[in-house]
Amino acid sequence: MNFASILEQSVECTCGRTHSVQIDTVEIDAGALKKVPTILKRDGYMRPFLIADQKTYEVAGKQLVTYLEEEGINYSVFVYEDQELIPNEQAVGKLLLNFNTECDVVIGIGSGTINDLSRFFSHQVGLRYYIVATAPSMDGYASTVAPLIRNSLKTTFECQMPQAIIGDLEVISRAPKDMIAAGFGDVIGKYTCLADWKLSALINGEYYCETAARMTLDSLQRTIDLKEGISNGDYEAIGELMEALVLAGIAMSYVGNSRPASGSEHHLSHFWEMRFIFEGKNPVLHGTKVGIATVLVARLYQYLKEEGLDAVAIEKITRPNMDDWKDEMNRVFLGAASEVISLEERVGKNAASGHQARIAAMAKNWRDIEAVLNTVPEPQVIISLLKSVQAPVFASQVGISEELIQEAILYAKEIRPRYTILQLLWDLDVLPAYATRIVKECDN
Numbered sequence: 001m002n003f004a005s006i007l008e009q010s011v012e013c014t015c016g017r018t019h020s021v022q023i024d025t026v027e028i029d030a031g032a033l034k035k036v037p038t039i040l041k042r043d044g045y046m047r048p049f050l051i052a053d054q055k056t057y058e059v060a061g062k063q064l065v066t067y068l069e070e071e072g073i074n075y076s077v078f079v080y081e082d083q084e085l086i087p088n089e090q091a092v093g094k095l096l097l098n099f100n101t102e103c104d105v106v107i108g109i110g111s112g113t114i115n116d117l118s119r120f121f122s123h124q125v126g127l128r129y130y131i132v133a134t135a136p137s138m139d140g141y142a143s144t145v146a147p148l149i150r151n152s153l154k155t156t157f158e159c160q161m162p163q164a165i166i167g168d169l170e171v172i173s174r175a176p177k178d179m180i181a182a183g184f185g186d187v188i189g190k191y192t193c194l195a196d197w198k199l200s201a202l203i204n205g206e207y208y209c210e211t212a213a214r215m216t217l218d219s220l221q222r223t224i225d226l227k228e229g230i231s232n233g234d235y236e237a238i239g240e241l242m243e244a245l246v247l248a249g250i251a252m253s254y255v256g257n258s259r260p261a262s263g264s265e266h267h268l269s270h271f272w273e274m275r276f277i278f279e280g281k282n283p284v285l286h287g288t289k290v291g292i293a294t295v296l297v298a299r300l301y302q303y304l305k306e307e308g309l310d311a312v313a314i315e316k317i318t319r320p321n322m323d324d325w326k327d328e329m330n331r332v333f334l335g336a337a338s339e340v341i342s343l344e345e346r347v348g349k350n351a352a353s354g355h356q357a358r359i360a361a362m363a364k365n366w367r368d369i370e371a372v373l374n375t376v377p378e379p380q381v382i383i384s385l386l387k388s389v390q391a392p393v394f395a396s397q398v399g400i401s402e403e404l405i406q407e408a409i410l411y412a413k414e415i416r417p418r419y420t421i422l423q424l425l426w427d428l429d430v431l432p433a434y435a436t437r438i439v440k441e442c443d444n
């Protein structure tokens with residue numbers, strides 16, 4: 001795929017904005033790693049600061065260092081020794097403590113966590129960064145945001161795009177199979193996130209861009225078309241998956257937030273991630289959780305389609321009871337509860353006035369809303385897509401209990417002030433009933 005045309009053009013869009021991407025180079029091919037010294041020189045950098053963990057240093061860092069040395073480029077390097085790297089205060093602190101202030105650019109070598117840390121850290125120290133991808137495992141490479149954990153709560157920080165994305169096929173096609181399947185799961189989640197976004201546009205008048213949504217949808221379709229090759233570890237297909245992941249990231253940068261790539265399925269994933277950290281359990285790959293969550297969210301969409309609501313019924317709906325809300329937050333979010341409560345105090349997601357306005361908007365636009373519900377495939381379709389790349393489809397396969405399914409459906413919407421099907425079901429006062437039903441029916 002020719003990224004150059006996308007990267008160079010600024011697009012006068014029908015949404016009324018002009019879109020552009022702050023990425024200079026996307027290099028996805030065999031031998032891309034070897035080109036890094038040339039790219040550095042072209043961009044005018046003398047001394048990169050390399051960030052890796054032990055595994056990513058082994059699969060790509062070591063080789064990169066050799067290429068840098070061959071070209072006489074000085075560098076500094078920090079390799080995390082953590083067994084399970086968590087992107088929190090401690091991880092950011094380690095970078096700060098080991099940073100060489102003579103460095104003029106940051107190069108992250110890794111995938112999800114290293115990418116987030118490199119993006120955040122480089123932004124904080126006022127430098128650009130490159131990401132050398134080690135797996136096609138998630139679509140955050142071309143994103144502007146870094147989800148990190150602060151005060152135990154997953155929080156999204158607005159940062160910057162990488163200046164260069166390097167995906168050497170020799171490296172990424174050898175990534176572990178579960179990481180490749182996770183990348184596929186992250187892309188499958190676009191079905192529900194795009195529907196969530198459109199719902200919010202209809203109900204809240206939230207900004208919506210057809211071009212960005214189309215870009216994400218195209219990369220979704222492209223990935224589905226390649227499922228066999230991806231499953232077989234086909235060299236080219238995995239390169240294409242990586243491209244699709246980058247493209248979804250570019251769609252996010254077009255709109256300046258993660259709407260085109262992240263909705264309720266991501267909120268469920270973030271919720272489980274937080275609880276796993278609290279409980280000291282081993283983390284599950286982001287895209288794996290997103291895939292599983294997409295099956296559940298598709299069920300919620302299906303339930304709502306079956307509900308058979310109409311404008312008259314909707315207008316009669318009153319706001320769910322909030323009496324025990326704070327107690328519930330304390331019980332469910334543990335150490336992150338105070339952050340969740342203060343978020344609600346700031347933004348009032350559940351406030352009576354907003355609820356009333358949304359109910360009125362839903363009654364008015366119900367037909368259009370029903371059309372959006374129909375864009376989400378049946379859960380069975382999502383399940384067979386995930387199975388085609390041997391990705392887990394049920395929460396129990398990765399140690400997520402029925403209780404955690406139910407709690408995520410009920411409470412994950414409190415993590416972010418972003419309108420999705422979860423908040424919509426709360427608005428309609430059906431969320432608790434659906435959460436109970438899903439646990440009974442999801443075969444988990």
Ligand SMILES: [Zn+2]
Nearest residue numbers: 138139186290
């Ligand atoms: Zn994702």
Ligand SMILES: [Zn+2]
Nearest residue numbers: 013015209211
């Ligand atoms: Zn647009």
